[in-house]
Every structure is written in C-alpha cells, then in structure tokens.
Amino acid sequence: MERLFRRPGAQSWMLVSPIMLILVFFLLMPIGMITAVSFWGSTEFSIYPAFQFDNYEYLFGSQVVWNVFIKTFTFALITWAITLSIGFTVAYFLTFHVHTLTWQITLFLLCTIPFWTSNIIRMISWVPFLGRNGIANQSLIGMGLIDEPLEWLLFSDFAVILAFVHLYTLFMVVPIFNTMMRIDKSLIEAARDGGASGFQILTNVIIPLTKPGIMIGSIFVVALVMGDFITVRFMSGSQIANVGRLISNDIGLLQYPSAAATAVVLLCTVLITIAIMLRFVDIRKEL
Amino acid sequence: MTKYTKKNGLSRRTLLKGAAASVTAAGASLSAPMLWAQSNIVLRQAGTGVSAFNEIAEKAFEDLGITLEMTALDSDSVTQRVATQANSFDIADIEYWICKKVWPTGNLQAMDTSRITNYDKIAGTFRSGKLTPTSEIAQGTAPHTVGFTTGVDGTEFVQEESGWMTLIPTIYNADTLGIRPDLIGRPISNWSELLNPEFAGKASILDISSIGIMDMAMVVESMGEYQYPDKGNMTREEIDLTIGIFTEAKQNGQFRAFWKSFDESVNLMASGEVVIQSMWSPAITAVRSQGIPCVYQPLEEGYRSWGGGMGLAATLEGAKLDAAYEYINWYLSGWVGGFLMRQGYYSAVPETSKLFMSEDEWGYWYEGKESMGDIVAPGGQLLEGPGAVRDGGSFLDRMGAVACWNSVMDENQYMVRKWNEFIAA
Numbered sequence: 001m002e003r004l005f006r007r008p009g010a011q012s013w014m015l016v017s018p019i020m021l022i023l024v025f026f027l028l029m030p031i032g033m034i035t036a037v038s039f040w041g042s043t044e045f046s047i048y049p050a051f052q053f054d055n056y057e058y059l060f061g062s063q064v065v066w067n068v069f070i071k072t073f074t075f076a077l078i079t080w081a082i083t084l085s086i087g088f089t090v091a092y093f094l095t096f097h098v099h100t101l102t103w104q105i106t107l108f109l110l111c112t113i114p115f116w117t118s119n120i121i122r123m124i125s126w127v128p129f130l131g132r133n134g135i136a137n138q139s140l141i142g143m144g145l146i147d148e149p150l151e152w153l154l155f156s157d158f159a160v161i162l163a164f165v166h167l168y169t170l171f172m173v174v175p176i177f178n179t180m181m182r183i184d185k186s187l188i189e190a191a192r193d194g195g196a197s198g199f200q201i202l203t204n205v206i207i208p209l210t211k212p213g214i215m216i217g218s219i220f221v222v223a224l225v226m227g228d229f230i231t232v233r234f235m236s237g238s239q240i241a242n243v244g245r246l247i248s249n250d251i252g253l254l255q256y257p258s259a260a261a262t263a264v265v266l267l268c269t270v271l272i273t274i275a276i277m278l279r280f281v282d283i284r285k286e287l
Numbered sequence: 288m289t290k291y292t293k294k295n296g297l298s299r300r301t302l303l304k305g306a307a308a309s310v311t312a313a314g315a316s317l318s319a320p321m322l323w324a325q326s327n328i329v330l331r332q333a334g335t336g337v338s339a340f341n342e343i344a345e346k347a348f349e350d351l352g353i354t355l356e357m358t359a360l361d362s363d364s365v366t367q368r369v370a371t372q373a374n375s376f377d378i379a380d381i382e383y384w385i386c387k388k389v390w391p392t393g394n395l396q397a398m399d400t401s402r403i404t405n406y407d408k409i410a411g412t413f414r415s416g417k418l419t420p421t422s423e424i425a426q427g428t429a430p431h432t433v434g435f436t437t438g439v440d441g442t443e444f445v446q447e448e449s450g451w452m453t454l455i456p457t458i459y460n461a462d463t464l465g466i467r468p469d470l471i472g473r474p475i476s477n478w479s480e481l482l483n484p485e486f487a488g489k490a491s492i493l494d495i496s497s498i499g500i501m502d503m504a505m506v507v508e509s510m511g512e513y514q515y516p517d518k519g520n521m522t523r524e525e526i527d528l529t530i531g532i533f534t535e536a537k538q539n540g541q542f543r544a545f546w547k548s549f550d551e552s553v554n555l556m557a558s559g560e561v562v563i564q565s566m567w568s569p570a571i572t573a574v575r576s577q578g579i580p581c582v583y584q585p586l587e588e589g590y591r592s593w594g595g596g597m598g599l600a601a602t603l604e605g606a607k608l609d610a611a612y613e614y615i616n617w618y619l620s621g622w623v624g625g626f627l628m629r630q631g632y633y634s635a636v637p638e639t640s641k642l643f644m645s646e647d648e649w650g651y652w653y654e655g656k657e658s659m660g661d662i663v664a665p666g667g668q669l670l671e672g673p674g675a676v677r678d679g680g681s682f683l684d685r686m687g688a689v690a691c692w693n694s695v696m697d698e699n700q701y702m703v704r705k706w707n708e709f710i711a712a
Contacts, residue, residue: 045392237544238494254367
C-alpha cells in the first residue's frame with residue numbers, strides 16, 4: 001500500500017480522482033450512452049439495441065434538418081452579435097465611466113435584477129407585451145405611429161431573438177466586465193500620452209486586452225442559444241424550429257434513438273464551433 | 288425551550304436535554320397523523336389537462352378518503368410517461384389513441400368488468416362501438432377497437448366485450464373548430480375555412496400529431512383536395528399529401544401559432560391572436576367564462592371525436608388496486624360525470640350523471656334543448672342566460688355526426704417524422 005503511494009504521480013491521481021469520478025459518471029457515461037442509443041432502432045413505443053445508421057442517414061438526408069441547423073446557427077450568430085455589442089458597451093460604461101467601486105458594484109447588481117425570476121417567466125412575460133393587442137402595439141397605435149398592429153412582434157424570428165438577447169446578455173456582460181476591470185489604467189494613460197485618440201485606445205488597447213472576456217462570454221451565449229428549445233417554442237408560437245426543438249419533439253413522440261442521434265450531431269457541431277472560436281484567443285494564456 | 292435565553296448562558300447538557308425534549312414532543316405530536324396516513328391511500332393520477340380538476344380530487348377525498356395526486360401534462364408527455372416510467376403513476380387518465388400506443392409496453396393492467404358496478408350502463412360507443420344500434424362506426428381509432436383485451440395481462444386487443452377492459456371510459460366528445468364570431472363576423476360552416484387566406488396569420492392548429500393529422504384530414508377533404516378511403520389509417524402517400532398542403536399554408540403565413548397544451552389554446556383565443564383554430568370544449572368554456580364570445584362551431588363535414596378513459600398501472604396490487612377500483616366505480620357513479628358534463632364533455636355513463644344535474648342543465652348540455660334559466664360553468668361563472676341552445680345541438684346530433692376518431696395509424700412512425708418536419712418547416 002505504502003509503495004503504491006510512493007509511486008510517482010500517485011498522489012496527483014488520488015487528488016484528481018473525485019472530480020474525475022464525477023465527470024466520468026455524470027458527463028462521459030451519459031454522453032457515451034446517448035451515442036450508443038443513437039445507433040439503436042425504435043418502434044412506436046420501444047427502442048431496441050442495434051447498430052444501424054438509419055437515424056444519421058435520415059438526419060443528413062433531410063432538407064428540413066439542414067434548414068433547422070442553418071436556422072440554429074443564424075439565431076446563434078445574430079444573438080451573439082447583439083449581446084456582444086450591448087454587453088461590451090455596458091461593461092465599458094461600468095469600467096471607464098463609473099469611477100467609484102461602490103457605484104460599479106451597485107450598477108452591476110442592477111443588471112442582475114431580472115435574473116431574480118426564472119427564465120420561463122422572463123420569457124413568457126413578453127407574450128402579452130408583444131401580442132396583437134398587446135401593450136407595444138397599443139402604445140404605437142396610440143402615438144399614431146402605425147395604423148395596424150404589427151404582426152411580426154410576436155411569434156416570429158424577431159420575438160425569438162429579442163427573448164434570447166434579453167435572457168443571455170448578462171452572460172456577456174459579466175466576463176467582459178471582469179477582464180476590463182483588470183486592465184491596468186496606466187496603460188490607457190500611456191496610450192493617451194503617446195497621442196492615441198479615444199478610438200485608437202479602444203481598438204489598440206482595450207479590445208485586445210478584453211479578448212479573453214469576450215471569448216468566454218461568446219462561448220456562453222453560443223452554447224446557450226444553440227442548446228435552447230423552450231425559448232424558441234414559446235416565442236415562435238411553436239412555428240419555428242431549432243435543433244433543440246427537433247430533439248424535444250422526438251423525445252415527446254418516443255423516438256429516443258432519433259433524438260440521441262440529433263443530440264450527438266448537435267454536440268459535435270457546438271464543440272467544433274467552440275474549437276474554432278478558441279483558435280482566435282488562447283484563453284489560458286491571457287487569463 | 289425558553290431556557291435558551293437564560294442569562295447564565297447555555298451549557299451543552301441543557302442544550303442536549305432541550306433538544307431531546309423537543310424531539311420527543313415532535314414525535315408525540317406527529318405520531319397520530321402518521322398512523323392515519325398509513326391507512327390512507329394515495330393514488331397518483333397522470334393525465335391530460337382535460338379532466339384534471341381540483342374539484343374532483345377534493346370530492347374524491349371527501350367521499351372515499353382517497354387522496355388523489357393529479358399531474359396534468361400534454362398528451363405527448365403523458366404517453367411518454369406511461370410508456371417509459373411505469374412506477375411514476377397509479378392511474379393513467381388518457382385517451383384511446385394513447386392506449387393503442389402504450390398498451391404493448393405492458394405498463395397498464397386490464398380491468399375486470401365484473402368489478403365495475405355500472406359496466407352495463409356504459410355508453411354503446413365504448414362497448415359495441417355503436418352509438419345507436421343502427422349507427423355507423425366512424426373512421427380512425429374508435430374506442431371499442433382498443434377497449435378490450437384477453438385477460439388481466441392481455442397484450443392483444445380484441446374486438447368483442449371480453450370482460451377485460453384496457454381503459455374504463457370516462458368522458459368523450461365531438462371536437463370541431465373554435466371561432467371568435469365577433470372577430471370573424473360571418474357564418475363558418477366548413478373545415479376548409481381553417482386554411483382560408485382570409486384568416487392568414489390568425490389561424491392555429493394543435494401540435495399533437497395523432498389529433499392534428501385528423502384535423503388536417505378533415506380540412507383536406509373539405510377543400511375537395513382528396514377523399515380518403517380511410518383517414519384513420521393513411522398510406523404514406525396520403526400522409527405526404529396531407530402534410531404537404533399544410534406545410535405550404537404554413538409557409539404562406541396562415542398560422543399564428545401552434546398549441547400543445549390546453550391553456551395555450553385558451554390564451555391564443557382569448558387574446559385575439561387567433562380567430563379560428565382546433566380547440567377542445569372546456570377551452571371554449573374557459574374563453575367564454577372570461578366574457579369573450581367564442582363558438583364551438585358545428586361544421587357540415589362532421590366532428591373529429593375522441594374518447595378518454597382511465598387505465599390502471601401494472602404495478603398496482605393489493606389494497607391500492609382495490610382502492611383504484613373503488614375510485615373508478617365512484618368516478619362512474621355520477622358526480623364526476625355531472626361535473627364534467629358542465630364542461631361540455633359527455634359522460635361515458637350518462638344515466639348516472641343525469642342524477643347529479645338539474646333538469647335544465649341536462650336539457651341544455653345533453654338534449655340540446657333551450658335553457659330555461661342561467662347556465663353556469665363549474666367554477667360559477669355565467670355561461671348563458673335563458674333561451675340559449677348548445678352549439679351543435681343534442682348528444683345524438685353531435686355524436687351522431689362524428690366523421691373520425693383521433694388515430695394511431697399503421698404508418699404512425701412515418702407520420703410522426705413528417706409531422707416533426709411540418710412543425711420545423
């Protein structure tokens with residue numbers, strides 16, 4: 001026993017084993033099972049072990065599925081662009097325009113207030129607001145800006161993206177704010193002394209130094225949007241599908257192998273996307 | 288306990304004493320209800336929202352001492368639960384098409400009809416399949432075709448009254464389109480109106496494949512696009528054709544939304560987002576009790592019908608099984624039937640329900656007669672004043688005009704895949 005402990009690296013293995021066991025049991029094994037089931041076959045009410053490629057064949061062969069993947073990427077891209085610009089602006093304001101730490105913390109906490117209620121409630125409360133006879137349309141008509149209610153406010157791409165932005169902007173604000181706060185203010189003074197304009201300071205000093213935060217925020221937002229299904233279901237009135245909804249529909253109709261195959265493809269897609277993103281910034285080096 | 292605040296502080300010993308005392312005290316006060324709870328039976332009922340009313344659970348507790356834990360889910364979720372989580376429910380309150388899907392899993396056990404007191408009074412639709420001796424049986428998964436099996440562990444459906452029922456029928460109805468007459472302003476009399484471009488962006492259909500496909504078939508036939516030999520059992524080509532027509536309409540912006548749960552349909556209609564849609568009768572009642580006009584419009588082509596019933600979990604045995612039989616006998620004995628009839632459903636045992644309704648209520652809801660006084664929803668809201676007639680008329684008029692039942696087809700898996708594509712298209 002004692003000899004075992006003295007072997008080189010044994011202690012490190014022991015130390016790492018709790019987290020490793022957790023990851024093996026609750027992450028790797030479920031993923032392994034999902035992958036295995038994705039090759040199974042199914043009847044209407046049961047699934048049976050097999051090794052067949054039917055589910056994947058269908059996935060890659062169906063035009064609808066391709067469109068759904070494109071839609072999922074579109075949502076992710078648009079949401080990413082909007083949350084990034086809002087998130088960056090908010091973080092910039094908090095870091096460079098608010099000068100006392102107390103106010104920075106107070107204002108930052110204000111940003112988190114909407115998160116005191118659940119995701120679903122925040123999302124559903126848009127429905128009466130955006131509806132045909134909702135507050136938004138009534139106010140616009142009341143102000144004389146429009147004559148007919150705007151139909152595209154609710155149950156549309158617009159509504160879905162609005163809800164995504166509302167739900168996920170904070171995931172962009174937090175990491176960006178965090179890295180910005182760590183920028184040494186003397187660097188900015190030096191740049192100014194060197195004759196850089198405000199815009200040059202932004203592009204040559206602040207943005208490069210904030211990259212890790214931007215990247216972490218981007219990974220959050222992209223992963224969350226690509227994996228979402230409930231926001232799309234409610235805000236589109238079930239009319240629009242993303243990959244998450246394909247999976248949830250399959251599960252609802254007891255087509256587990258098909259759902260598993262879609263999940264595997266989605267997982268690979270998200271991993272590849274994040275791998276590409278990480279090529280741009282080495283988060284570990286910059287943190 | 289007040290010792291804790293003594294000035295000279297708190298020794299470990301007094302703390303322990305106090306804690307021990309409080310534990311025994313709690314034990315003593317708890318022991319009585321615990322004993323009582325042991326003899327008390329809890330039945331977990333999982334079902335679709337259409338008949339999960341708290342009033343029923345309260346009344347069951349009052350009459351039988353049985354505690355009902357009701358879980359209301361959408362149809363697909365109930366199907367999923369019954370098929371995959373056999374231990375998560377005692378009673379499945381489902382529809383006959385769901386029964387066709389989940390019966391082969393063996394998670395439900397058949398019921399001995401000799402233990403059902405009012406078996407003889409159950410409506411013909413659920414036994415021989417015939418509403419009246421002369422009526423024709425509509426297309427689709429009619430309840431009697433999946434209503435009987437060979438024995439308590441039977442896996443096959445049989446077509447005659449075998450003495451073993453898969454589900455005990457509780458309620459059923461003839462469904463049609465719901466409309467907002469105030470926002471449409473003209474008579475609606477055909478299923479094809481659902482795809483009328485006049486209602487572009489103001490129509491909805493339900494996103495539950497086995498029911499939605501039948502609504503679609505009614506619309507397709509009404510449009511004159513196709514006449515199905517049997518819309519309850521379509522071929523792949525027929526499925527493609529049907530869903531194709533609706534996909535095109537969807538892409539042209541015909542639909543405002545699809546709904547999956549009962550509440551969603553109520554909200555869509557009450558808010559005016561949608562003026563014509565697939566709907567269930569209590570949803571109409573719910574919209575109307577908000578004071579908003581809503582009609583369950585009878586249509587020339589007839590109704591799409593469904594039947595609901597309760598199945599016993601295969602895991603039930605002993606006292607719990609007896610309690611479940613007792614509960615089902617109570618369910619059929621009239622009070623629940625009367626309660627649900629006021630929602631606009633039909634009770635599977637009309638004779639007993641009649642005893643729990645006033646003559647005026649019975650006349651309005653069942654016989655299609657003009658109301659004499661106020662017709663009130665189960666929650667107490669006024670639905671109609673005197674002189675009103677139920678949409679579609681009497682029981683025989685409505686159930687006699689059933690064109691099809693909600694269905695699970697031979698090509699169901701193909702249909703489900705196509706349905707999924709329709710939702711995603």
